[in-house]
Amino acid sequence: MVVDDSAVVRGLETRMLEGDPSIRVVASVGNGQMALQALDRHEIDVIVLDIEMPIMDGLTALPQLLKKKPDVKVIMASTLTLKNAEVSLKAMQMGASEYISKPTTSRELSSGADFRRELVDKVKALGGARRRALGRRAPTARTPDQERKPLVTALSQRQAGPVTLRQPSSDRPDIIAIGSSTGGPQALFSVFGDLRKLGWPSQPIIVTQHMPATFTTILAGHVERVAGVAAKEAQDGDVVKGGQIYIAPGDYHMVIESRGVEKVLRLNQGPPENFCRPAVDPMFRSVAKLYGRRALAVVLTGMGADGSKGGMVIAESGGTVIAQDEASSVVWGMPGATAQIGACSAVLPLTDIAAYIHRSANKR
CATH class of the missing domain: 3.40.50.180 (Methylesterase CheB, C-terminal domain)
Structure with missing residues (x-):
């Protein structure tokens, strides 16, 4: 679910996410109150949650969203300011899983390859982690440009075999x-x-x-x-x-x-x-x-x-x-x-x- 008061931003983020065949945006809403209602209607793995919104902002909505669905993964989204950084860190202390810095203009957002890659990778990593925790199959399909960026997942590690441990150093660390x-x-x-x-x-x-x-x-x-x-x-x-x-x-x-x-x-x-x-x-x-x-x-x-x-x-x-x-x-x-x-x-x-x-x- 994408939650942002800007319809333009919601549309851009939705297109970026659905450009990956393993991601489906099942809800796109304009404030925290609508997000709470949407959470009752849809099965959602990851929420991309804007901080500054009318009616109910992201920080107010966060604990209520997590109360409804404690295992849902929440990515806080905001422009890069000291105030928003402080709010994002507070949100992570309250249970948000990640944050992402939004470009400051729609033009930068629509042309930002780095933002797109970061958004898609974080949604896939968190969504995959939630699905594995629930014992459900995690999506694995990737777009060609993402194939150039290796992403180590918990699934691939479990397939790699048992972990071999070393003897720790006998010396006291400095x-x-x-x-x-x-x-x-x-x-x-x-x-x-x-x-x-x-x-x-x-x-x-x-x-x-x-x-x-x-x-x-x-x-x-x-x-x-x-x-x-x-x-x-x-x-x-x-x-x-x-x-x-x-x-x-x-x-x-x-x-x-x-x-x-x-x-x-x-x-x-x-x-x-x-x-x-x-x-x-x-x-x-x-x-x-x-x-x-x-x-x-x-x-x-x-x-x-x-x-x-x-x-x-x-x-x-x-x-x-x-x-x-x-x-x-x-x-x-x-x-x-x-x-x-x-x-x-x-x-x-x-x-x-x-x-x-x-x-x-x-x-x-």
Whole structure:
């Protein structure tokens, strides 16, 4: 279901989605109240929900939609402003699965190949995840232009065979590196909230979450409130300090380097990797090079396979890699790919990840 007060936007998004043979738009409505009524009449896997609408806006409608159908996947859609970024992150804390940044004009929207690809991929990933959770067949047909973009799905991972786990490093880590994407903000809040209760590790934590720039600024503030420790959007040349959290800014890869006795963060706008910038793989590779056996990497929920190759580099350097399990992931793409490639020492429910980090961080 597409929910937007603009008939033009609804029409454009519907055509983009139905251009993929595995997607069918069963309802297109102009506000949250109409969306609630439509939810009673149709079987819906995914809702693309605008934030700013008359009568009932997206943030008001969200909890009511989830109350009616708790397993429905909701993608918040908004133009990229600080206010909308704040609202979108709040929506994800309330149960939305994802967000998407809408172009600011109808012309940009209709000609935006990147927006179309992101919209279609997120709807398919979330819809497929819901259908698999319900034991129903997930659509697999893809359009020719999407064939050029590999999308690792939970279905393909289950077909790839059992996961082989590695022995974790016996060394205490000096760095904790976390990668996440779809469903990542909620997962990060959960892990950091649990770590706060267990006792905050003395090691620095660096995070790459797939997000545009405005969102990562807001995310850092939310993380700091949840974690109860200093958290910031990284700046080029930041000296890495223990017990703090650094988040890669949108549109910049974040890597870590040595500068004398100090470790510093460097930002770059190198080519996107796995169709992402920031990407997890460059961060993980730099961690492997600098820390080797004294690295702990965590791959949380997300579509695609970013982090799997970098995770393997860390594992082959003697470090420890863990991944979120399928049952607790919004989309088991990134963690599933990392597990299936053979990089992991553990594949854990989200609720067990903080405890694993805590034990590792406090090894003697």
